Amino acid sequence: MRGVLILILIVSFVICFSTIISANQAVLRIGVQYDLSTLDPARIPMINDPQMQVAVLESLARYKVGTFEIEPGLATRWEPSSDGLTWRFFLRRGVQFHHGYGELKASDVAYTLNRTRSPEIKGGTMRQQLSAIKSIEAEDEYTVRFTFSRPDAVFLHRMAGPAGYIVSEKALKERGDDFGSNPVGTGPYMFDHWTTGQEVVLVPNPKYWGYKPRLDRVIYIPVSDAATMHNAFEAGDLDLMPVISPEKLKKYRKDPSIQVDSMPGLSVRHIGMNTSFKPFDDLRVRKAVAYAINRDDITEGLWQASSTPTTGFFPPSCVHALTGVWNPTYSPQMAKKLLAEAGYPNGFETTMYFTPIDRFKKPAIIVQEHLRAIGIKVKLEAREIGSFLGLLRGGKMPMFIMTKGLDPYLDRIINGQFMSEKFPGDNWTNFSDPDVDEWLKQAASTIDEDLRGKLFKKAQQRIIESYNFYMIDWENYHIAHPKKIKGFVPDPQRAIRLDNVYIAE
């Protein structure tokens, strides 16, 4: 019996001691929703927020932290030709790849991006973004020339994002298929190891060309369940995590040891009405739905002002966004009047789809009640996200609640969501306006930003007036961390930039 007790004591001591050893290092543990898929720049999936990527991989340009202002990255400057068909990038000298793979040269840029856009790479996710490029060549050791088959007005944004990640040509060739789980970039932190399903560990890059990394280790821990992630944060097993629940947000904001950093996000939460389903083909019916919804019940009552009510489709941080044009009025009387004019004095029945997570389920229930008050009986149908997207893109949902995670530039979303020919598929509501089609085509074919701005704004005005969408709010992005974590600035694209992040004593 005594022997058993001694054994228990020794084991307990070792267990406790093993947790104390790691406390002397500056280790930042970040909760992420998904495990790493791959850091192969040609195959980076778009569902992952760029949380791990930005610490390891870099592009020719980049966004100033916390903004969409483009600044030099691996290139110090660039020169587009007047017709936009040629771009030259001048590389920063002395940038070193991780793990002794040498200096960044123009040949690495050409090789990486030619590979990213190559059809030989099966399952490539960035190829379409570089489809306007005809060729990429190293003019000399530090100059890269891009030649285009057509102008790409947002090329610089692409080179500031995941499509423009640059890695070591030598490492790509040596590591082959293993590169994605063992990447070599130029970022402030280097890949150390990945315990699949459990953690990705980065260590500082001692030769980083920019700021001096101040963390000894950065560990990304995938936790798919929101309740588990909050438990882990509250137990001190995570140091930094996104906060989605308004109740938890309120709790953390009151906690003197926790800091919550918030940033207006890019994604717009909205209700869509598919005009290929009656009676949503009638503008009066769509307007009636808009009048029937009391948006304050959602933004103030439900989310407790943790998001921003929209004033347009695209948030103000997007280039050429039109804002200040959407402020829906709550008027059930007007809604009933419009329904009667459209031939539905007693309302009608319809189905609204959503994915069964609180950010859609709760507002869906509120909207259902609002519409019931004017005679519209809404049946709520929950679908898991994979099934939901399949039905949504198939144009099979009369009504849905969804969010659209947006880019800093409009093109990708507006040219898909609002072009007539893209239904079914990218166009979820069968939005169809020949004028908008023409404006968007013109905007895509020019690099004149003033002209693009005018065309996009006209298009957005029509989109708002169509009432195919009822925009609820721009979802803000909240990150919680203990106050001892200093220097963190949240990013509108939900990347976790570690520029100057450190742990205070």
Place this chain on the structure above:
Amino acid sequence: MFFAIHIIPGDPAVAMLGATATQEEIEQFRQDLGLDRPLIVQLGIMVKEYARGNLGTSIRTRKPVVEEIVLRYPYTAQLAVAGLFIATVFGVILGVAAAIRQNSWLDVLVLSISTAGIAAPGFWLGLLLSIVFAVNLGWFPTVGGGSPGDWISQLRAVVLPAVTLGIGGAAFIARMTRSSMLDVLKEDYIRTARAKGVGQWVVLFRHALKNAAIPTVTIIGFYFGLFLGGTVIIETVFARPGLGKLLVDALFTRDYPIIQGVTLILAISFVLVNLLTDLIYIVLDPRIRQAE
């Protein structure tokens, strides 16, 4: 199974590329991975590769499915073994205690606890244990499976998930053991042994439990198979990097090769466990040995 997975709406391209992907991106992705081919062609390719021992490549990570399974299996096996240990030890002890003290307060307590244990949903129980013992008391980690090679951290990480898993099993095993023991304790040979002056513990553990164990072994074997495949919820609650979580993640991303490979491995494991259970009968029951 192949057709069942493909019937579900949504596909890997949409799941991997997300809601913002354009139709061109989705079509290109499907074409690259052969997902645009007729299902029967895809099935034929899969069967041919399986015959060669190749379970395919994960759509999400581009790693071989076998590699993904080999990396995750130990965490599931650890959890299943630990859960089974807890279920068996506590289940048998409580079952025997309840049988010995039939109709006493102990018997009622065991029956009540086992009813609660069977009824309690795993997800709820796991979160409850996590909140009490990990968040509030800080005794165990909330997430993870422990560091590879570090048995201490792995031990700490498996306790709460194993208890969550084991409670339901212990509850059922306790009831089954109690029921079997009550039947066996009424047998003539038990009465004879007692009449001959054999000690209570010898009667219970050498004679009664050995014979009562046969139906209990069936349940234990069943639960082991169940634990191997049923860790999905527990591994999600505790973010444990086992096969269950791999399967859940693969379902959300429509990673067909992983779904198929993991399901196959779990099915094989279940069959092997049942085989092992049958072999244990031979050891326990001399009548079966003689018949053999």
